[in-house]
Amino acid sequence: MTVRVIHIFTSLDFGGVETHALTVARNAHCSNNEIYFCALGSGGAVSDELEKIGFPVYCLNCSGKIPDIKVIYNLLGLLVRIKPRVIHCHGSEANFHGLISAWLCRVPVRIGEEIGIPRHSRLAKLVFKMVYAFSHRVIGISDAVKDWLVNSSEVPARKAVRIYNPVELILTERLSSERREYDVFKIGYVGRLEEVKNPLALIRAVALLKEKNVPVKLFVVGDGSQMKSCISLCSDLSLIDEVELVGYSNNPRSYVSQCDIYVQPSLSEGFGIALVEAMGCGVPVLATKVGGAPEIIDHGKTGWLIDNSDPVSLCDSLYQIWNQRENLTEIGECAKESVRGRFEPENYMVELDNLYSGLAKSGSGNG
Incomplete structure (x- = not known):
């Protein structure tokens, strides 16, 4: 009926x-x-x-x-x-x-x-x-x-x-092969630009990575009340080349699929659709240990969980991952297999x- x-x-x-x-x-x-x-x-x-x-x-x-x-x-x-x-x-x-x-x-x-x-x-x-x-x-x-x-x-x-x-993963399967060499550490973020999502901390972490001489590029896909703050912060920290503020996109996976890692620095998160979508692209993930993230990520196998998402903590974790970047492809494949058919x-x-x-x-x- x-x-x-x-x-x-x-x-x-x-x-x-x-x-x-x-x-x-x-x-x-x-x-x-x-x-x-x-x-x-x-x-x-x-x-x-x-x-x-x-x-x-x-x-x-x-x-x-x-x-x-x-x-x-x-x-x-x-x-x-x-x-x-x-x-x-x-x-x-x-x-x-x-x-x-x-x-x-x-x-x-x-x-x-x-x-x-x-x-x-x-x-x-x-x-x-x-x-x-x-x-x-x-x-x-x-x-x-x-x-x-x-x-x-x-x-x-x-x-x-x-x-x-x-979570729809059909398109991400097709994009998973679009990988690049690790000449630049490409980081992805997709979500609303709101305080609870914590995008400003991620931008500050990129500045810290730059100070450590890591060649880095952050794609920020999304819009929200903190967009102006993100623009100002990128200007203040001289990150015009290192951070691309994409804004809203009806195809965020086209950006995520070319990244080496996806970061979800949320202060609170119920589930994390973008997190699963990134994993479906074969992209390893780094996320705050809040909400549903620990139910999705197997720490060290399909991605990484961190207790704090302040700029220093994010930078330290990302710096360690960059120094072990030869493992990213394997972890990305494990991430993709872990979400296949699950959602x-x-x-x-x-x-x-x-x-x-x-x-x-x-x-x-x-x-």
């Missing part, structure tokens, strides 16, 4: 969460569901692509800041018109407004999804505990996220489920279908 499902996101412009929406759309043929997409805020690159593929997309053009009565009012109107059987909310803002609206509209199956490990105050934990009471299940995109949800007491263990993010979108869609249908059959989802 075809089930109408609406996915609620905070925005549908660019970023890992938004890429997730595209992956769901591209693999909708693996599902029996009729899928709709909604952004609390504005649209952008991803919403445009979703519409080109042929999916209904609704952008409410609200701030989405918690709490936003206008968002709830607009969502109520949308849900009444669409009449979905399942609502699946992605991220804190979407969870807050989407689950409350869905409960008020009595949407039969209500799913929340936490995409990171938030720094919630005691009050915020209490608020989200109340919000998640309106859900039937809450997905954690890694074991680390799921465990946090339960240990923080926001979600009871019986409601929490871990479903890894899906398949087809399997993800089946997991979602099973979750939706199981809760629909139970009526209340036991929640």
Whole structure:
């Protein structure tokens, strides 16, 4: 039986969460569901692509800041018109407004999804505990996220489920052979340029590598509120030749595939889609030991994990890796094999279908 499902996101412009929406759309043929997409805020690159593929997309053009009565009012109107059987909310803002609206509209199956490990105050934990009471299940995109949800007491263990993010690796397989000699240490970063992603520390680490006479080139792919800070920092540290600020790209793998190593210096990270994509390119990875990274990387075999992502720590690790660069090809191949088949979108869609249908059959989802 075809089930109408609406996915609620905070925005549908660019970023890992938004890429997730595209992956769901591209693999909708693996599902029996009729899928709709909604952004609390504005649209952008991803919403445009979703519409080109042929999916209904609704952008409410609200701030989405918690709490936003206008968002709830607009969502109520949308849900009444669409009449979905399942609502699946992605991220804190979407969870807050989407689950409350869905409960008020009595949407039969209500799913929340936490995409990171938030720094919630005691009050915020209490608020989200109340919000998640309106859900039937809450997905954690890694074991680390799921465990946090339960240990923080926001979600009871019986409601929490871990479903890894899906990652499309077909294109990266083709790009994996595009390697170069190690004449320059090419480093890749893909992600939003926000404080939590810590791009400024990586740029400072490149400056330290330059001081150690390492021939280095950093590709920073992405955009965000820290773009101007990144530009200023590169100028202040005389890194115009060493750092290329690419901005948003709809094909970041074309940059990552030519790199010797991919770095994820995040202060907090729920999963790390770009991390898996880099590994799928056959590129070794260096990541902070936060969130889902330890579940993805086998330290010393498919990449490296570090406890701190300050500039000195990043520089020290990268300098050691550069001095052992003859091992990079082997580690990259191990990285590619480790993610092959592990995060398949087809399997993800089946997991979602099973979750939706199981809760629909139970009526209340036991929640």
